[in-house]
Amino acid sequence: MTDLFLARPARKSSAYYRVRRQVLRVLQILALSLVLIYTLFPYYWAFVSSTKQGAALYRSVLLPALDFTYYRELINNPVFIGSLLNSAYVAVATTCLSLVIGISAAYALGRIDFPQRRAVLMIILMISIFPQVVVLSGMFELINWLGLFNRPSALILTYLLSTVPFTTWILTTFIREFPRELEEAAIVDGCSHLRILMKILLPLMGPSLASTGILAFILAWNEFLFALTFTLTDENRTVPVAIGLIAGTNRYEYPFGQIMAASVTVTLPLIAVVLVFQRRIVAGLTAGAVKG
Amino acid sequence: MSARLVRRDHLAAWLFLVPVIASMLVVAVWPLGRTFFFAFTDAFLDDPSVYSMVGIDNLIEVFNDHTWWLAVRNTLTFTVISVAIETALGLAIALLINEAIPGRGLARAAILVPWAIPVVVSTKIWEWMLNDQFGVINKLLEALGFIDHGVAWTASGSLIMGVVIFIDVWMTTPFMVLLILAGLQMISQEIFEAAEVDGIPAWKRFWSITLPMLRPAIGVAVLFRTLDALRMFDLSYVLAASNEKVMTVSIYARDRLISFQELGVGSAASTWVFLLVALVAIIIIGALRLDRAAGH
Numbered sequence: 001m002t003d004l005f006l007a008r009p010a011r012k013s014s015a016y017y018r019v020r021r022q023v024l025r026v027l028q029i030l031a032l033s034l035v036l037i038y039t040l041f042p043y044y045w046a047f048v049s050s051t052k053q054g055a056a057l058y059r060s061v062l063l064p065a066l067d068f069t070y071y072r073e074l075i076n077n078p079v080f081i082g083s084l085l086n087s088a089y090v091a092v093a094t095t096c097l098s099l100v101i102g103i104s105a106a107y108a109l110g111r112i113d114f115p116q117r118r119a120v121l122m123i124i125l126m127i128s129i130f131p132q133v134v135v136l137s138g139m140f141e142l143i144n145w146l147g148l149f150n151r152p153s154a155l156i157l158t159y160l161l162s163t164v165p166f167t168t169w170i171l172t173t174f175i176r177e178f179p180r181e182l183e184e185a186a187i188v189d190g191c192s193h194l195r196i197l198m199k200i201l202l203p204l205m206g207p208s209l210a211s212t213g214i215l216a217f218i219l220a221w222n223e224f225l226f227a228l229t230f231t232l233t234d235e236n237r238t239v240p241v242a243i244g245l246i247a248g249t250n251r252y253e254y255p256f257g258q259i260m261a262a263s264v265t266v267t268l269p270l271i272a273v274v275l276v277f278q279r280r281i282v283a284g285l286t287a288g289a290v291k292g
Numbered sequence: 293m294s295a296r297l298v299r300r301d302h303l304a305a306w307l308f309l310v311p312v313i314a315s316m317l318v319v320a321v322w323p324l325g326r327t328f329f330f331a332f333t334d335a336f337l338d339d340p341s342v343y344s345m346v347g348i349d350n351l352i353e354v355f356n357d358h359t360w361w362l363a364v365r366n367t368l369t370f371t372v373i374s375v376a377i378e379t380a381l382g383l384a385i386a387l388l389i390n391e392a393i394p395g396r397g398l399a400r401a402a403i404l405v406p407w408a409i410p411v412v413v414s415t416k417i418w419e420w421m422l423n424d425q426f427g428v429i430n431k432l433l434e435a436l437g438f439i440d441h442g443v444a445w446t447a448s449g450s451l452i453m454g455v456v457i458f459i460d461v462w463m464t465t466p467f468m469v470l471l472i473l474a475g476l477q478m479i480s481q482e483i484f485e486a487a488e489v490d491g492i493p494a495w496k497r498f499w500s501i502t503l504p505m506l507r508p509a510i511g512v513a514v515l516f517r518t519l520d521a522l523r524m525f526d527l528s529y530v531l532a533a534s535n536e537k538v539m540t541v542s543i544y545a546r547d548r549l550i551s552f553q554e555l556g557v558g559s560a561a562s563t564w565v566f567l568l569v570a571l572v573a574i575i576i577i578g579a580l581r582l583d584r585a586a587g588h
Contacts, residue, residue, distance in 0.1 A: 028393045035385055036395070039402045042462070043409065045428060046417045058426040101311040108308035112301055120309065127320045129516070129573065131523030133542040134566045136549055137330050137559040138323025141340055161319045168312055193304045222410035224526040225542070229550060240412040244530045256420045263413040274408040278401050285467070286474035 043267070050260035057257050070261035079234050080262065083242040086152045087266075090238060091220040094159040098216050099209060101160075102167030103175075107197045109168070110175035111183070121172065128165035132225050135161065143230055150232040158226040163216045170215070173287040174208035175201065211280035214273060221270065239266045324566075330559035337553040350560030354548075360561065362536055363544040364568070369453065370540065371521040374460045379514060381461065382468025387502075389469070390476050400473075407466035411526040418459045419531060422446055449537045456528055456538050460521070468513050475509025476502070511580045518576060522569050541565045 048064045049057060056065055074080050108114075109121055139158055148154035182204075183196045227238045234242070243262050246255060274281060331350055335343035354360050385403070389396050406414065421428050422445040430442040445455050479502070487497050525542040532538050534547055545565055549558025 025393065028388065028391060029395070031388055032393060032395050032399055035388065035399055036402055038462070039399075039406050039466070042414070042417050042421060043405055045421060046413075049420060101315055104308045104310075105312035108305040112305040112308075114302045114305040117305075124312070124316070127316060129519045129569075131542060131565055131569055133523065133525065133545045134327060134562045134569075135320065135323035136327070136546060137555055137562060138326030139319070140337070140549075140555075141326055142318075142323055144340075157319060160315050164312060164315055164319075193301075193308070197308075218408060222412075224410075224412055224529075225546070228529075229546070240410045240526075243410075243416060244412045244526075256423070256426075259416050260420065263416055267409050267413055270408045270410075271405055274404045275401055278404060281404065282400075282470055282474075285470055 043264075043271075046260045047264050050257060050264050052257065070258050071265070073258070074261055074265060079237075080242065082235050083237045083239050084266070086236060087221055087238040087240075090152050090155045090159070091217050093156045094163055094220040095213050095217045097156065098160060098163040098167040099171075099213055101164050102171045102212070103197075103202070103205070103209070105168045106171035106175045107193070107201070109172045111196075111201070112193070121169070124165045124168050128162065128169065132161065136225075136229065139226070140229070149230060150236050152231070152236055152238070154230045155223070155227055155238065158230060159220045159223055162223075163219055166219065167212050167216050170212050170284055170287055171205075171208060174205065174212070174284075178204065207280060208284075211277065211284035214277055214281060215284050218270060218274075327559045327562050327566075330555050331563045333556045333559075335555040337549065337555045337558075340555055343556070346556065350557045351563065353557055354561045354564055359536065359539070360541075360544055360564070363539045363541045366453065366538055367522060367524070367540045367542075367568075370457060370460070370524065370538075371518055374457045374464075375514060375517050375521055377457070377461050378465050378468050378517060379510065382465050382472055382513070383506075383510070385465065385469045386472035386476060387498075389473060403466045403469050405466075406463050409463070411463065412530050414463050415459060415527055415530040418455070418462070419446060422455060446531060449535075452532060452535065452537050456531060459531070460524070460527060463527075464517060464520075468517065471513040471516075472506060472509055475506045478509075479505045507583065511583065515573075515576050515580065519569060519573060522572060523565075541568065 048062070050070055051064045051066050051068060052061075053065070053067050053069055105124075109117055143149050143154045143158070146154075146157075148157065178201065183191075183200055186196050186200060222240060223238075224240050224244065227241045228244070231237050231241065237245075239262075243259060243266070246259050246262070330340070330343075332345055332347060333343040334346045334350075389399050389403075409417075422430075424430065424442045424444040424447060427442070427445070429445070430439070433439045434442070443451070445451050483501055484497060487501060492500075523542055524540050525546070528535075528538040528540050529543055534543060534551075539547075541561075542565065545558055545561035548554050548561050552558070
């Protein structure tokens, strides 16, 4: 300690440190504001643009004009409402299925010791990272064979490829966190595994299921490649594909106002859910990566 | 526990795994196997039941295709540059949010917004903001005097890859921030306090304590982001359809398969994509293991 102080130049006055700390604080707040503008401005701008009509759209005024014509048009557009309903149906069904499959697998992988446990986890992780385009040919044949081509139900099946490994992985890390003592008494009493899962663990897993479910829902709601490939007609599209395929008659008549209105409409519920369940979502996202 | 009970436990484990194994066999293993199989046939998409075996002709055809190599180069360029920027930016933002400053809670919530928005929507929003005539970015740059007239960000061939990387950085930096932040919070505060008391300057504390302790968290984040970037499809597709300047390997394979209806050649391209991603995954995982073995 002492020689360290001797080695350093004379201690500066406390006023110096106070000013330095204040300058640093100001710089930090400035940097934080930049981060906020960078992350939030694009979405704000989409909202502003979606409320401007005609020539106003092309004048970059920073305040919204609050003209909701585009939104009224969207609500009265049966194709857009149809794709919203398709997206909701597909995402909800995918989420429920993935949670049921995931919780069952997570119980085996997180609470029972068996020799191939690590190998199974590794295979599931590998499935979740390989590119979707690789299964496209085989999936096309499978969908056709099942007679599901151009049906929203086909998407539920294909989405399981990414959502099931994801829910399994995250629920396994969550289920492992409960203390062993929880089920020890039940095991001694000869309680079956199914009863332990249903009566002891499941009632405690509400928050884990909620955060995993939200993440799976977002994954399914935002999917593009399979939705683009396995649906053909407008009435069977999901929202991302519908928005992706909106096009003007030429490059100069691109309907940016309408696209921005549709974009805001489909993301508003997501953003609301994400902000409300902020902590749970971060817990879910990091559980899989950091502890795995 | 008796051997009989242990055996019963193992059986129970496999029973609980039946749904996940069955679903993965149907949607992952079987389609993957069929893709590999079709790669060796001359089948077309309109009637996959009519085909003959052609050996490795398709694999060679893709290998000799100039466009395929363009797509490989684009994909690798995109992956390396965007993951590098995301890691640096993610680290910077994570360190900033980790400080006790007013508004950090707000920033932590705001950072989730770009992450939750669908890729298609983010792409459309930035396409509009980067529009050459009416985009707000060009207006801003003009007002600040950096440019005289609007830059055609998405229309000109030389800039479009930069735009794709820029949008991807905006969308996926949040993921990096969250993972690095989680890593930061696992480092015990006592080490920093000790170092501060000893008069170690801030930059050195960062370089010798924070960075080495963050290595595992950053390693995992880079692995996930890299493999995700290698399969990128929607961003390039929505922004530029099949523009060769930003065509990725996923777009190339899907084009051959769906647009040209060539089930055989398309499957061969998918097989190459699979091999490419597997190779990169092995290299990164190997590097992480070496890192751990070296004592970090």
